[in-house]
Amino acid sequence: MTMTLETCYATMGADYNDVLGRLRSERLVQKFVLKFLDDKSFDLLCSSFAAGNYEDAFRASHTIKGMCQNLSFTKLMESSSELTESLRGGSPSPQSEELLRRVIDDYRMTADAIRAFESELGA
Amino acid sequence: MKREKILIADDSEMNRSILADMLSDNYDIIEAEDGVQATAILKTHITELSLLLLDIVMPNLDGFGVLEAMNRNDWIDAVPVIIISAENSSTHVERAYELGATDFIARPFDALIVRRRVVNTLLLYAKQKRLIGMVENQVYEQERQNDMMIDILSHIMEFRNGESGLHILHVRTLTDLLLSALQKKTDKYKLTMADIGMISTASALHDIGKMAIDEKILNKPGKLTPEEFEIMKTHSAIGANMISDLPVHRQEQLVKIAYEICRWHHERYDGRGYPDGLVGDDIPISAQVVALADVYDALTSERVYKPPFTHDAAIAMITRGECGAFNPLLIECMNENMDQFRAARDKNPDEIRSHKLMRISEEKLRDTGGASQRTLRLLDRERVRNSFFATMAEAIQFEYTCEPPMLTLSVFGAKKLGISEIIMDPINDQKLAAAVGSESMQTLLDNLHTTTPEHPDVKLDCSIRMDGMNRWCRVVMRSMWTEEVTPRLEGVLGTVLDIHDSHQKMQELEKRATRDAMTGLLNRASAREQIILRMQDGPENNFALAFFDVDDFKLANDIYGHEFGDRVLKCVAARMHDSTRGSDISCRAGGDEFMLFLEYKTDIEKTIDRIFHAICCDFEGFRISVTMGVALSRDVGTSYDALFRAADAALYAVKRVTKGNYRFYDDSLKNTLEAEEASDRKGE
Numbered sequence: 001m002t003m004t005l006e007t008c009y010a011t012m013g014a015d016y017n018d019v020l021g022r023l024r025s026e027r028l029v030q031k032f033v034l035k036f037l038d039d040k041s042f043d044l045l046c047s048s049f050a051a052g053n054y055e056d057a058f059r060a061s062h063t064i065k066g067m068c069q070n071l072s073f074t075k076l077m078e079s080s081s082e083l084t085e086s087l088r089g090g091s092p093s094p095q096s097e098e099l100l101r102r103v104i105d106d107y108r109m110t111a112d113a114i115r116a117f118e119s120e121l122g123a
Numbered sequence: 124m125k126r127e128k129i130l131i132a133d134d135s136e137m138n139r140s141i142l143a144d145m146l147s148d149n150y151d152i153i154e155a156e157d158g159v160q161a162t163a164i165l166k167t168h169i170t171e172l173s174l175l176l177l178d179i180v181m182p183n184l185d186g187f188g189v190l191e192a193m194n195r196n197d198w199i200d201a202v203p204v205i206i207i208s209a210e211n212s213s214t215h216v217e218r219a220y221e222l223g224a225t226d227f228i229a230r231p232f233d234a235l236i237v238r239r240r241v242v243n244t245l246l247l248y249a250k251q252k253r254l255i256g257m258v259e260n261q262v263y264e265q266e267r268q269n270d271m272m273i274d275i276l277s278h279i280m281e282f283r284n285g286e287s288g289l290h291i292l293h294v295r296t297l298t299d300l301l302l303s304a305l306q307k308k309t310d311k312y313k314l315t316m317a318d319i320g321m322i323s324t325a326s327a328l329h330d331i332g333k334m335a336i337d338e339k340i341l342n343k344p345g346k347l348t349p350e351e352f353e354i355m356k357t358h359s360a361i362g363a364n365m366i367s368d369l370p371v372h373r374q375e376q377l378v379k380i381a382y383e384i385c386r387w388h389h390e391r392y393d394g395r396g397y398p399d400g401l402v403g404d405d406i407p408i409s410a411q412v413v414a415l416a417d418v419y420d421a422l423t424s425e426r427v428y429k430p431p432f433t434h435d436a437a438i439a440m441i442t443r444g445e446c447g448a449f450n451p452l453l454i455e456c457m458n459e460n461m462d463q464f465r466a467a468r469d470k471n472p473d474e475i476r477s478h479k480l481m482r483i484s485e486e487k488l489r490d491t492g493g494a495s496q497r498t499l500r501l502l503d504r505e506r507v508r509n510s511f512f513a514t515m516a517e518a519i520q521f522e523y524t525c526e527p528p529m530l531t532l533s534v535f536g537a538k539k540l541g542i543s544e545i546i547m548d549p550i551n552d553q554k555l556a557a558a559v560g561s562e563s564m565q566t567l568l569d570n571l572h573t574t575t576p577e578h579p580d581v582k583l584d585c586s587i588r589m590d591g592m593n594r595w596c597r598v599v600m601r602s603m604w605t606e607e608v609t610p611r612l613e614g615v616l617g618t619v620l621d622i623h624d625s626h627q628k629m630q631e632l633e634k635r636a637t638r639d640a641m642t643g644l645l646n647r648a649s650a651r652e653q654i655i656l657r658m659q660d661g662p663e664n665n666f667a668l669a670f671f672d673v674d675d676f677k678l679a680n681d682i683y684g685h686e687f688g689d690r691v692l693k694c695v696a697a698r699m700h701d702s703t704r705g706s707d708i709s710c711r712a713g714g715d716e717f718m719l720f721l722e723y724k725t726d727i728e729k730t731i732d733r734i735f736h737a738i739c740c741d742f743e744g745f746r747i748s749v750t751m752g753v754a755l756s757r758d759v760g761t762s763y764d765a766l767f768r769a770a771d772a773a774l775y776a777v778k779r780v781t782k783g784n785y786r787f788y789d790d791s792l793k794n795t796l797e798a799e800e801a802s803d804r805k806g807e
Contacts, residue, residue: 022233028144035137062180063135066208069231070141 005030008117012110013075022072032071037114039067042107049100058087061103076106126151127173127245132161132189133207134181138230142176142207145234146241158184162192165202172202173245177224179208179215190222199223203248205240207232238547242529290420291327296467297416299323304456305412311452312408322409325381329388329413332362337648344428350647350713357640359389360398383407388414393448404450415453418446419464434465519619523549525612530555536619539589560588567598571615576604587619594623639711641689642696647718650710651763654720657708658761666761667727669719669734670770671751674782676715679745687743694742695749702737717749718770727755728787735785750777751785758788772796 005026009016019029045060061084068077083099086092129146132155133139143152153168155161158181165172179186186206193199203225208215216227225244228237302319305312333341336358340351347355363386366378387401387410394402404411422437432440438461440446442454457464519536523529530549537544540558549555556564563585570581579602587596600617604610637649645653658666673679673695680688695717699709708720723730731753739748752773759765769788772795777786 019231022231023141024234028141031144032137032141035140039135039137041135056182059134059180059182066135066230067137070138072231 003113003117003120005033005117008033008113009072011116012073012113013106014110015072015074019070019072029071033114034118036067036071036073037111039063041067045100046104049096054087054092055090057092058084058090061087064103064107073110076103076110079103079106128153128168128171129174129176129241130155130161130164130168130172130202131176132156132158132181132186133176133178135178138178138207138232141232142237145232145237150241157181158186158189161189165189165193165198166196169198169201173248174241175202175204176207176228176241177204179206179219187218187222190219190224194223203244205244235547239545242545242547290424293420293424293467294329294413294416295323295326297419297464298326298412300460300463300467301412301416301453301456304460305408305452308456309452314408321377321380322384322412325377325384325409326413326416328362328366328381329384329417330358330362331365332358332360332385334365335361340648346428353713354646354648356389356397359386360640362386380407380409383409384413386410388417390414391448392450395448411450411453414447415441415449415457419457422446434461438464519621521617521619522614523617524614539621540587541590558588560586560593563587567600571600571602574600574602576602576610579603584622589621594621596620597622642693642711644696644699644717645708645710647710647712650708650712650718650720653708654766655763657720657722658756658763661722662761664756665723665727666756666766667721667723667731667753668756668766668770669721669731669751669753669785670712670767670774671717671719671738671749671785672774673715673717674748674750683745687745691742691745691747694740695738695747698738698740699734702734727753731785731787739783748783749785750774750782752777752788753785754788758790768796 003011006016009019016029020026023029023032041060041063045057045064048054048056048060061080065077065080065084067073068080079099079102083096083103086096086099126149128151130153131139131142133142134157136156139154143154146152150173153164153172155164161175161177162184165175175189177186177189184192186208190199190204193202193204199222204223205226205228206216206219206224207228208230219227225247226240228240299319302314302322306314306319336355340347340354343351363382366382366385369378384407386398387396387406390396390399390401390406390410392403392406392411394400396406418441419437422432422440423434425431438457441449442458519539520533521536522531524531528548528550530546530552532540532542532544532546534544542554542558546552546555550568559567566583566585570583574581580600581602582597582599584595584597586593587598588594589596597620598617599620600615602615603613605613637645639646654668673691676688676691679691692711692715696709696711699717699719703709703719703721706722708718710718710720712718719734721730731751735749735751739746741747752770752775754766754769754773756766759769769792772792773786773788776792776795777784
């Protein structure tokens with residue numbers, strides 16, 4: 001199957017029409033989707049959470065949420081948003097770990113879809 | 124135009140990148156990864172930065188920290204801040220506003236909203252920023268816009284009066300000159316520079332009442348008849364009423380001055396002017412000065428009814444009191460500044476403008492300290508002026524800037540065209556094209572392309588869709604250029620006048636001008652028009668025209684005074700009204716002369732007798748009686764002139780014998796009438 005930007009969005013549970021409506025150009029959407037994987041926030045989130053540095057974890061989660069909002073990555077935006085709220089104030093809530101696992105799952109799914117789209121472009 | 128610099132502070136590289144992409148076409152972008160970097164850049168670039176887009180959640184120092192630093196260092200007034208954040212809880216928003224943020228853009232970013240907010244904020248701050256620095260440019264620009272408004276007004280008047288459009292400009296320059304001279308000579312009138320500016324501006328409106336005067340009278344070659352002159356004279360009071368009828372700005376000083384000028388610019392210092400016969404300094408100084416400027420420019424200009432006089436002849440005629448009576452101080456001011464007077468008359472509009480701007484600059488230099496206070500006042504006055512002129516002209520105003528490509532419409536304009544007030548990239552905007560009509564749009568652009576820095580103005584008529592209908596409009600545009608060696612187009616100012624509407628409005632005003640102000644009866648010209656129409660409608664019917672005057676009216680005036688005389692005339696008008704039908708035409712023909720026109724079936728003799736006796740009565744000890752001549756269409760035909768002459772002949776036939784009586788025209792008067800007509804023809 002051929003992976004277009006639109007099917008890539010569908011695969012990761014994201015809203016393609018919404019992002020196109022705001023950024024107004026497929027070229028721009030593609031550019032920022034491909035940039036998404038360069039961002040180090042996800043690694044920072046995992047490592048700082050593991051180290052118990054919840055302040056950094058909150059900011060990293062917040063950044064992910066912001067990027068997802070801009071790119072209309074709906075599914076990941078929802079989970080990262082919930083995680084961000086649970087970490088607000090610098091201390092975790094009882095749900096934080098569970099929420100982090102959801103963010104990790106959603107992030108991987110999102111990243112996989114983008115990589116598949118990227119390799120399609122390269123081919 | 125230098126590109127404006129925007130600082131984007133956001134820890135997410137992607138967010139910065141998205142914003143930069145949205146804005147980099149029109150602005151220079153600087154990026155900061157966190158609050159500390161942002162603060163450092165602010166510190167070193169504060170004077171170059173036009174705007175800060177600020178994220179709240181950032182490492183090292185968050186957005187609130189940056190705002191606090193900006194407050195501590197007084198940067199917050201120099202650079203506007205738009206918060207960009209996924210944090211949209213109300214406490215965050217509120218805190219950001221408290222710390223001086225101007226606007227808030229929530230994620231996810233919408234390219235259109237980001238661009239528009241950025242433009243709006245920059246526009247808002249551009250004004251204040253220029254206030255902090257020097258205001259010369261701003262004032263200059265405002266003056267230019269203001270002058271353009273006056274140009275437009277001149278065009279409208281020119282369109283109507285057939286007068287040179289320069290008349291308004293000349294009167295304005297001469298007014299300014301006289302007032303400046305007067306200010307140096309005496310402090311009697313307590314004139315400030317601001318007063319002088321306002322009076323000069325308002326002088327543009329002195330003849331606005333002429334919009335209500337019949338074009339045939341306005342542009343009549345040769346001398347006006349006494350009746351026509353009476354009508355012409357109403358323009359000052361009509362103009363004043365137009366100003367006081369304005370729905371807005373009634374309390375503004377400029378409007379008050381405009382009222383004075385309109386109403387009293389035909390008063391004379393000796394009290395023999397009109398409409399109120401004010402004497403000496405009871406006439407506001409504004410109106411006195413405009414009156415003199417008006418007379419001088421009228422003398423030295425060519426008009427349909429006269430060739431131009433030379434400067435020297437005009438000065439001599441005015442000084443000798445041949446063209447009115449003026450304040451001796453003003454005559455002195457004119458004679459002492461004769462050369463400037465002559466020069467002002469010969470200058471073209473651009474020279475007049477640069478002279479004025481020079482004076483404004485000089486004044487500013489004198490006014491050291493409090494400059495920004497003064498500027499605020501100036502700007503405020505300009506705002507009032509502009510919106511005032513826009514109201515007068517009911518114009519659609521617009522401004523186009525090339526960078527960013529943006530069209531700003533006046534509120535009135537946007538409403539009229541049914542589009543938004545701000546349109547980005549208007550040349551490619553489909554809504555705008557649909558509203559204006561793509562053909563007209565092309566015509567406008569084509570015309571614009573013909574302008575140069577030397578000839579920046581263009582005026583054209585084209586059809587524009589307003590309120591869903593195609594209407595003929597007059598468009599006046601001025602292109603604005605950079606002051607570089609190779610000037611580049613910076614933008615365009617313009618106004619669209621709906622000519623349909625102004626026609627309608629004029630007709631309405633004409634209607635208002637059909638009645639005699641004192642008695643409320645029709646005036647002679649409009650009665651004549653209606654009588655002609657009535658007879659054209661039913662040439663088979665029977666018509667009577669009665670013409671009469673009040674006996675010994677002059678005596679009543681002399682013994683009891685003019686005010687009593689006026690009441691006598693009002694009494695006659697009221698009795699005419701009460702004794703006739705609504706379909707009859709009652710008219711005050713001028714002075715103490717009245718005219719009555721009626722259609723009848725039978726027994727006109729009885730009707731006339733009844734009306735005649737109804738009018739004659741005792742009024743406050745004065746016996747009102749009239750002498751009347753009546754002509755019937757069955758005897759002389761349905762020509763207005765024939766009827767009128769016959770009635771007039773009958774009236775004079777009564778007068779030769781007695782007064783206080785009436786008679787009908789009959790064939791026995793035919794010879795007198797013919798003799799009169801013959802002598803009239805000889806006299807012509």
